[in-house]
Amino acid sequence: MIDLMPLTLKSKEIxxxxxxxxxxxxxxxxxxxxxxxxxxxxxxxxxxxxVLFYEYPKSPLCASYPLGDGDKRSAILFACDYMKSxxxxxxxxxxxxxxxxxxxxxxxxxxxxxxxxNAFDYIYxxxxxxxxxxxxxxxxxxxxxxxxxxxxxxxxxxxxxxxxECKALFDKWIEGKERTKWLEASREATFKALDNLNELxxxxxxxxxxxxxxxxSLGEAVSFDTALIHFEVALSGLRGAFNAINCEFCANEWKxxxxxxxxEDMGIENLRKTKEAYKPVFLLEKINAVLKNSC
Numbered sequence: 001m002i003d004l005m006p007l008t009l010k011s012k013e014i015x016x017x018x019x020x021x022x023x024x025x026x027x028x029x030x031x032x033x034x035x036x037x038x039x040x041x042x043x044x045x046x047x048x049x050x051v052l053f054y055e056y057p058k059s060p061l062c063a064s065y066p067l068g069d070g071d072k073r074s075a076i077l078f079a080c081d082y083m084k085s086x087x088x089x090x091x092x093x094x095x096x097x098x099x100x101x102x103x104x105x106x107x108x109x110x111x112x113x114x115x116x117x118n119a120f121d122y123i124y125x126x127x128x129x130x131x132x133x134x135x136x137x138x139x140x141x142x143x144x145x146x147x148x149x150x151x152x153x154x155x156x157x158x159x160x161x162x163x164x165e166c167k168a169l170f171d172k173w174i175e176g177k178e179r180t181k182w183l184e185a186s187r188e189a190t191f192k193a194l195d196n197l198n199e200l201x202x203x204x205x206x207x208x209x210x211x212x213x214x215x216x217s218l219g220e221a222v223s224f225d226t227a228l229i230h231f232e233v234a235l236s237g238l239r240g241a242f243n244a245i246n247c248e249f250c251a252n253e254w255k256x257x258x259x260x261x262x263x264e265d266m267g268i269e270n271l272r273k274t275k276e277a278y279k280p281v282f283l284l285e286k287i288n289a290v291l292k293n294s295c
Contacts, residue, residue: 007037018068025263065095
């Protein structure tokens with residue numbers, strides 16, 4: 001039997017090395033901690049490999065692909081046995097293509113592989129997000145230029161002192177919106193990130209018009225060439241504010257990185273349109289591997 005530990009902030013030092021240089025937004029300590037953490041995410045280190053186990057309300061138990069340099073075959077067998085002992089079909093979720101290829105080589109014909117379009121990450125060229133160059137981004141550039149010409153603003157790196165005002169801005173942003181489960185979960189995750197800004201080693205940026213924060217963003221480097229944006233919020237009705245925080249955050253914090261990962265759209269139509277409108281250079285595929293019979 002494997003020992004499962006809740007994923008807490010204290011786990012970061014233990015598990016973060018296993019996520020090194022993985023650009024898939026799900027295989028990231030911050031993501032796992034903010035969107036479940038000790039309540040719904042547990043972990044085990046099995047023969048040198050890290051495996052996360054997810055058990056969200058109304059969702060069956062599932063696992064991550066084993067991470068690290070350990071014996072992945074052994075870790076997969078243990079994980080399968082654990083999931084079967086809980087009465088569920090073993091599923092490893094959100095695999096990057098290289099993970100799926102490795103699993104196929106370890107267990108030929110044992111798993112069914114199902115791409116999950118709603119979970120694909122949107123990957124952009126950093127330079128293009130900064131410059132907003134080209135005809136296809138003309139409207140985005142116009143909104144940003146309007147913001148620059150209209151408002152006396154300044155960009156600043158976020159500090160812990162800004163977080164209370166950022167929370168208030170988030171609550172302004174959701175005013176009038178339908179309080180869906182996703183929106184409530186987003187609020188909880190954003191506030192958790194702001195409360196633990198330094199402990200999570202996140203990089204944040206804010207835009208102030210006058211003395212008030214009108215936009216903020218949070219992210220982190222996940223590899224030598226890719227930064228991951230976790231959250232981006234701007235004051236509704238302030239034309240160009242979202243475009244401004246996008247450009248300014250990339251220009252001030254991530255200009256030395258080739259790519260920006262802006263995560264998935266979760267199948268939310270408006271979110272998909274927004275992410276597609278910024279013209280990603282590619283989508284990072286995520287695949288669910290479902291055990292056919294037995295490992």
